[in-house]
Amino acid sequence: MSQTFSIGLIGARGYTGRELLKLIAGHPAFALAFASSRELAGTPVSAMAPEITGVDFEALSPQEAAARRPDACVLALPDGAGAAFVAAFEAAAPDTVLVDLSADYRFDDAWAYGLPELYRQREGLAGARRIANPGCYATAAQLALHPVNQIIEDYPSVFGVSGYSGAGTTPSRKNDTDALAGNLMPYALSGHKHEHEVTRHLRRPIAFTPHVHPAFSGILVTVHARLSQPVSLDAVKALYDEAYAHEPLVQVQDAAPELKDGTGINGAIIGGLTVIEDQRRLVVLCAEDNLLKGAAVQAVQNLNLALGLDELAGITADR
Ligand SMILES: NC(=O)C1=CN([C@@H]2O[C@H](COP(=O)(O)OP(=O)(O)OC[C@H]3O[C@@H](n4cnc5c(N)ncnc54)[C@H](OP(=O)(O)O)[C@@H]3O)[C@@H](O)[C@H]2O)C=CC1
Ligand SMILES: CC(=O)N[C@@H](CCC(=O)OP(=O)(O)O)C(=O)O
Structure with a gap:
């Protein structure tokens, strides 16, 4: 048995x-x-x-x-x-x-x-x-950045939004649905604990700014990173496919995931891969549910x- x-x-x-x-x-x-x-x-x-x-x-x-x-x-x-x-x-x-x-x-x-x-x-x-x-944002940011960690330079910038359940059940402005209605609330503009967490584990400083959005749950992070040398979009995509092809909880797609795509699912969705400015700048997004993945x-x-x-x-x- x-x-x-x-x-x-x-x-x-x-x-x-x-x-x-x-x-x-x-x-x-x-x-x-x-x-x-x-x-x-x-x-x-x-x-x-x-x-x-x-x-x-x-x-x-x-x-x-x-x-x-x-x-x-x-x-x-x-x-x-x-x-x-x-x-x-x-x-x-x-x-x-x-x-x-x-x-x-x-x-x-x-x-x-x-x-x-x-x-x-x-x-x-x-x-x-x-x-x-x-951490919830730290999970999304690391999943988005890890496949390219060896080919980027400087501080990647991570713009994150989370549902108000991220702030727990103790009442605060960050889970006050009246204050959040029709609003987006930036906080911890630098030095958030997840900025330190990602920096520690990726062994690279990042610049992270979290925001609370009015829905109950769901995280979306948008990452901008400078590439250390020109890299084609196909080569970047191959790094993500290689990293996550055998990971059932991490889905890589072409389209940029929207916040709602990650809400209520068990895993994370990475997408919107874009390479611009003479193949030296990368954009990538990751969506997940803060309470789940x-x-x-x-x-x-x-x-x-x-x-x-x-x-x-x-x-x-x-x-
Ligand atoms: N919410 C999210 O999206 C995420 C949260 N986390 C982390 O997970 C942890 C829990 O978060 P979350 O569920 O949102 O928090 P909540 O505020 O929703 O819940 C906290 C729980 O802890 C209990 N509690 C609070 N203080 C004490 C204490 N001193 N001794 C014993 N029990 C206590 C509360 O229940 P009671 O008062 O009834 O005992 C309650 O059950 C936090 O550390 C948070 O940072 C991590 C990732 C995502
Ligand atoms: C939206 C919001 O207010 N989030 C809280 C807690 C996020 C979280 O859950 O923190 P851990 O995952 O590190 O435990 C914050 O960022 O301070």
Whole structure:
């Protein structure tokens, strides 16, 4: 009989937590061990994920969560809130696989960086016990830039827009639907945490400016990069085809993806490849869902790899 893995979830009320509940419910080898939310404690998980019956949300302390000793636990918490849980698991359940969705461990070499399609990460993720899930914009920007990283120079410029679910459930101007109606809200004009994250992993500085758009979810990044020497469009296309031909979650197309193309899908779409100005300047776009490939779907890829399962178990490829 095939093995079932128990999966704990801390931060289950949040936007990424809700997506994780659905993915865990639909996964052939996962069983929800617990779903922790302080606000929803005592209410049935089925109210959020009808597929999961007989489980209530609980408000678990770090020690209580670790004492359950699940096979894996996902931390879907704001930056800074996960450290107490990590410490408790280190003490009481060091073999539990932890996947952290915040930015807290993305710069920590003791944690595997979980972007399976890039950097030969799959080898490092197989059997990993501590995994930092990448940022949502950072995933899109790296997928767009990585195939050409060796042939560009200077600072590529990344213009990003995200749905307001990217700002989480805590009320702020960035998820205020009245302030966002008919609007586009620029913020963190330089030095956003994802600018540092992409710079660290691509080993090249980038210039990134995020914006919030009025829809609930969906990310679109538009990248401009200067090529270090003239390169034909066909040669650039070949680099993307080579990088992603065998990646079921990354689709490369000729047309520029629009925001809505990436919303609600499990993977990412790269397109709009354009080479201009004597073949020295490149434009490329990437669309994804911030809550899916930008967070929960990528977390399930990472859990699958860490637990020795098929990377796409419980995930439907979009094509
Ligand atoms: N939203 C997105 O598009 C993406 C988010 N991320 C990252 O994932 C993480 C979660 O994001 P998101 O789901 O949007 O966040 P939300 O604000 O929607 O949810 C946060 C969750 O954490 C719980 N929580 C908050 N503070 C604490 C605390 N101190 N101790 C225990 N639980 C706490 C909240 O529930 P309760 O108060 O009921 O306990 C809630 O369930 C963040 O680090 C975010 O940066 C990553 C990629 C994309
Ligand atoms: C739209 C919006 O406000 N986004 C937030 C959080 C994005 C996000 O989810 O951050 P991580 O993926 O790094 O956790 C921001 O950029 O500050």
